[in-house]
Amino acid sequence: MALPGSQEPGALAVPDYQAIIDSLPDALFVVGESGTITFMNTAAERMFGYPRTELVGRDHRTILAEGFREGFQRLFNGLRRHGDTADSPPFEAYGLRRDGSEIHGEVACALLRSGADVAMTVTVRATRPREEAEDGLREALSLLSATLESTADGILVVGTDGQIAGVNEQFVSMWGIPRGLLTTHDDEAVIDFVLGLLKDPGNFLAKVHELYANPLAESNDILEFLDGRTFERYSRPQKVADKVVGRVWSFRDVTPRLAAQDQAKRAMADLAEQAAQLKALAFQDPLTGLANRKLFHDQLAESLRVDFDSSVDVLLLDLDDFKEVNDILGHHAGDEMLTEVARRLRSCVRPDDTVARLGGDEFAVLLTASPQPDAVAECIVSSLNVPMWIDGTMLRPSLSLGLASAGEDPVAGSELLRQADVAMYAAKAAGKNRYMRFEPNMMTALVQRTDMEAGLRHAVDAGQIMVHYQPVISPKLGEVVQFEALARWKRDGEMVPPGQFIPTAERSGLISAIGLQVMRHSFTELRPWLAADATRSVAVNVSGVQLKDCTFAESVLRLAASCATDPRQLVLEVTESVFFDPDAHVIRQLDLLRDAGVRVALDDFGTGYSSLGRLQELPVDAVKIDRSFVSMVRTGAEKLPILNSMINMAHNLGLTVTAEGIETAAQATYLTNLNCDSLQGYLFSHPEPESGLEIALLRSADAIDEIHGVRLEG
Secondary structure, eight states: OBOTTOOSTTOOBOOSOHHHHHTOSSEEEEEETTSBEEEEOHHHHHHHOOOHHHHTTSBGGGGBOTTSTTHHHHHHHHHHHTOTTOBOOOEEEEEEOTTSOEEEEEEEEEEEEETTEEEEEEEEEEOOOOHHHHHHHHHHHHHHHHHHHHSSSEEEEEETTSOEEEEOHHHHHHHTOOHHHHHTTOHHHHHHHHHTTBSOHHHHHHHHHHHHHSTTOOEEEEEEBTTSOEEEEEEEEEEETTEEEEEEEEEEEOHHHHHHHHHHHHHHHHHHHHHHHHHHHHHBOTTTOSBOHHHHHHHHHHHTOTTOOSOEEEEEEEETTHHHHHHHHOHHHHHHHHHHHHHHHHHTSOTTSEEEEEETTEEEEEEESOSOHHHHHHHHHHHHTSOEEETTEEEOOOEEEEEEEOOSSOOOHHHHHHHHHHHHHHHHHTTSSEEEEOOTTHHHHHHHHHHHHHHHHHHHHTTOEEEEEEEEEETTTTEEEEEEEEEEEEETTEEEOHHHHHHHHHHHTTHHHHHHHHHHHHHHHTHHHHHTOTTOEEEEEOOHHHHTSTTHHHHHHHHHHHTTOOGGGEEEEEOGGGGGOSOHHHHHHHHHHHHTTOEEEEEEETSSSSOGGGGGGSOOSEEEEOHHHHTTOSSSOOOOHHHHHHHHHHHHTTOEEEEEOOOSHHHHHHHHHTTOSEEESTTTOOOBOGGGHHHHHHHHHHHHHHHTTOOOOO
């Protein structure tokens, strides 16, 4: 028989003791398994202010104050696990009346079964709370609740029976547990959901079992999620007095922190790598990977310490004519050559020896305790003489190397390096492509070079540079058609060879002033000869240093005008490397001069890096075949296709050809038969000053007659 007022189908049958139950002074409720109130007595109506028709059928949490609404469901579950006779000891709780006021009561609960149905009886006895104590308790509960809900950690409380006793909102949010799953109060389903989120659920459960086997233990570990998140898990026992009643778990999402730590680690690794790179840059040449100037000087100073008892040798070298590689093939090819030179240098020394690039094409080697430094120097020269292929072009590096060794007397690193530098320049002066060991008398040569520069500067300032003229012959016309003007310097009554003072002039920047002086002398001293025939001309050598002056063309034309010389009678002789200078001023100056009628001749043709095919790209009017090709003609019976090809190609491009270095009639005849336009050399005349021009013309005429087979009388 159902209790009166029962709203739930299948409600627990109660004997017909309604009057007795309604007469009880304590409020009595029957709560079904779903948490719904299925029965209440009259005392319950009075105590909570609800008529039974309004309250029966509603959720029991309607009459519970905040903070007590979840406890009865957990209590119900606990009683079910303990069997039919289970009941709970009385406990205090707060209820909520219909008018919103709270009521304090003492509550007792017990299971009630009827067939297959299970319910819980709840008896409430109103008590008079100790106001001060209760206020403190409620304040503490409120503070605890606020604290748990405001913390960034997810909190889970589990009883010793393994059932969930409470969670905060952060736990639910962090784990993403569906609300519907929580309302079922199915702890096993909640645990299954949690395990499904983890990479290693077995480890999760193993830790739980370990802690429940050791109720007083505390733990801290890491949980990794399938979605990439990471939680820190903390656990400690929950105690009431000294009794362990459960366990508190807290979970903290450390994903952002670990990501920040990982980012910081990567940043630190990047900084460390950058620091290593900066350190390497501070002591390493970026192109070749060799030691740089600073590291070389530091290690040289270290090796020369007083207490260092081993031999110390310094080898200093640079590449001869390296600038032409950059100018003609480009800086990329130059860089490749430097890199290959660095590799070959390393192959000639021991691993502990220092090889450095001091800058540009200058390298240095530091040998310590080397048994044969001269053998190392010879190895370097031989190694660098082996041809290398760069961008399809075969190059044979040439170098000048100086070797200096520390003796018994203490010597500073800078002094040892200076000695090697002096020896290197001695190697250059001796013909390049070799090494020389420093000797004290080399200092004398250095002083002489310095003295030569000072003397040359004085000679330029005083107008002491002279000009000698060498005739150029036209075989077809049988006469002199041009004079080449050559700078000469007479110092202390002796002629200084051009091979000595011209490099000094270029190195010191005096070449521009010397060039203008040579032109002025030529225009003045050859004026009568030039004026007699407009087809005659004077050739003047011009260096790349002069052409880099953006006022060069203007200066030349102004000088010609002041000397009443037709620009069409001026030929400027330049070397091939001039055309590959990256400075645009060079080509611009030549274009301005050619526009005014000045002709440009390519000197030393055939000795440069470019092929004959590139001749058509150069802004020139004539070529001068280098004497090294002319010297191949000895008897005149040789077959030399190279000379024939040079002349024919030049003619096909509309250029005139001059062969220099003619010393024999056989050479002159051979080149004449190849239709070479002009001939120049000692066969006709040595260079002569202005006073010897008539003699030079007569000697040239005699040589022309000899070529034509005319024997002069008397």
